[in-house]
Amino acid sequence: MSAHEKMRRLLEMLILLSTGVRRTKQELRELSGLSLRTVERYISTFREAGFVIENYGGRYGIDKNTGNGCSLADLLLFSDEEAMILSRAIHALDENNIIKNNLAGKLYALYDAKRVSKVIIHRRDSENVHNLFRAIEEKRQAVLRDYHSAHGGKVKDRTVEPFSFTTNFMNIWCYEPCIHQNRLFKTARIGRVELKATPWQHEENHQEGFLDVFRMNSNERLNVKLRLSMRAAHLLTEEYPLAEAHITNTENGSVFETEVCSYDGVGRFVLGLPGEVEVMETEQFKTYLKQRKKKNQPT
Numbered sequence: 508m509s510a511h512e513k514m515r516r517l518l519e520m521l522i523l524l525s526t527g528v529r530r531t532k533q534e535l536r537e538l539s540g541l542s543l544r545t546v547e548r549y550i551s552t553f554r555e556a557g558f559v560i561e562n563y564g565g566r567y568g569i570d571k572n573t574g575n576g577c578s579l580a581d582l583l584l585f586s587d588e589e590a591m592i593l594s595r596a597i598h599a600l601d602e603n604n605i606i607k608n609n610l611a612g613k614l615y616a617l618y619d620a621k622r623v624s625k626v627i628i629h630r631r632d633s634e635n636v637h638n639l640f641r642a643i644e645e646k647r648q649a650v651l652r653d654y655h656s657a658h659g660g661k662v663k664d665r666t667v668e669p670f671s672f673t674t675n676f677m678n679i680w681c682y683e684p685c686i687h688q689n690r691l692f693k694t695a696r697i698g699r700v701e702l703k704a705t706p707w708q709h710e711e712n713h714q715e716g717f718l719d720v721f722r723m724n725s726n727e728r729l730n731v732k733l734r735l736s737m738r739a740a741h742l743l744t745e746e747y748p749l750a751e752a753h754i755t756n757t758e759n760g761s762v763f764e765t766e767v768c769s770y771d772g773v774g775r776f777v778l779g780l781p782g783e784v785e786v787m788e789t790e791q792f793k794t795y796l797k798q799r800k801k802k803n804q805p806t
Contacts, residue, residue, distance in 0.1 A: 516541065520549045521569075524558075529566035636676050638700035642669045648705045651681075653698025665692070666703070670713045677722070680715050689714050691724045720749040720765060721772025731773050732764040732788035739783040743776065762787070770795045 520539055523530065530538070535546045550567060554560055558569055642649040651665040667681035667690075678691050689712070707713075718724050735743065735754070740761040744751045753765040767773050770792055777784045777796060786793050 517549060517552070520546070521553065521558075524550075524553070524560060524567060525569045527568065529563050529568040531565055532567065535567065635697050635700045636672075636694055638702055639669045639672070639679055639694070642700070642702055643671070645702075646707045646710070648684075648703040648707065650701040650703060651692060651697045652701055654692065655696040655698075657693075657696075662698075667692070668707045668709060668713065670707075670710075671715055673718060673722075678718075678724075680713075682709050682713050684709060687712075689716055691716065691718070717766075717768060719767040719769075719772065720747050720753065721767060721776070722747070723768040723772040725768040727768055728766045729768070729770060729792070730764075730789055731767055731770075731792055732762065732786075733773075733777065734759065734785040734787055735761040735763055736780075736783040737761070739780050742780070746776075764788075774799055 516539065520535070520541070523535060523538055532543055532546050532550075535541075536543050539546065541549070550560055553569075560567055560569055639649065641647070648666060648668050651667060653662050654665050655662050665681075665683060666685065667683050669679050669681045671680040673679070673691070676694055678693050680689060681692055682689050716724055716726075717728070737760070740754060740763070743763065744754070750763065750765070753763055755762045755764070773792075774796060777786065778799060786796065
């Protein structure tokens with residue numbers, strides 16, 4: 508087992524023990540997919556690290572209220588120095604490394620979002636995200652200076668009312684008064700965030716839109732159904748973790764069925780794995796892929 512895989516399983520076991528639901532070793536084994544011996548070894552490891560894991564008649568759980576040893580909350584709090592070391596370690600990973608994204612997601616779920624944002628986002632975007640947090644907390648409008656639009660490559664300022672980040676701070680939902688719409692903006696495309704003194708004027712209209720598992724957003728809902736090889740299913744869930752909820756295992760392989768906002772995201776995935784993904788539905792998606800292949804063929 509690789510070091511990364513071992514760390515992932517340790518974190519998953521830690522979360523199972525810290526939910527407040529006490530479980531037997533057998534239940535922990537079944538939920539984690541680990542052997543009974545590994546479950547026992549992990550419990551011992553956590554105790555050595557300072558977690559107070561109580562045995563309630565054969566049912567195990569982390570006692571968060573005891574005064575002895577370290578509580579879960581104590582061990583999840585970072586000093587500024589520890590946060591800096593963690594930040595350097597995470598940023599040492601490649602920008603698109605899936606381990607980096609998974610670690611960022613776990614920290615986002617377990618720790619205070621404002622402090623985690625300083626660790627998991629790219630350094631150049633940290634000030635922008637901080638100002639967007641302020642805009643949300645103080646319910647103020649903001650100007651996204653020099654925003655690079657994906658459509659047409661236009662660069663312009665956008666006056667918005669920011670109200671919600673997506674996972675890992677990659678995008679932010681904003682209401683844009685000039686067009687009377689809620690829109691999703693990529694934080695990496697913002698040149699600079701300027702806070703305005705003007706408070707929100709349209710809070711009653713703030714509403715998050717639909718974001719598909721490929722992180723695409725639009726008003727469209729398009730059905731797709733794919734049969735995946737074992738490798739394709741693994742790569743899909745590794746790169747797009749939310750896809751796992753839409754995968755069904757059958758005798759003939761894994762079937763992935765969901766709604767997408769655009770064929771662009773799922774299309775790139777399918778075309779990147781020739782021979783390992785069968786498009787079951789729809790004919791419209793099959794036509795899209797044929798056109799993309801034809802367009803990409805050398806003349």
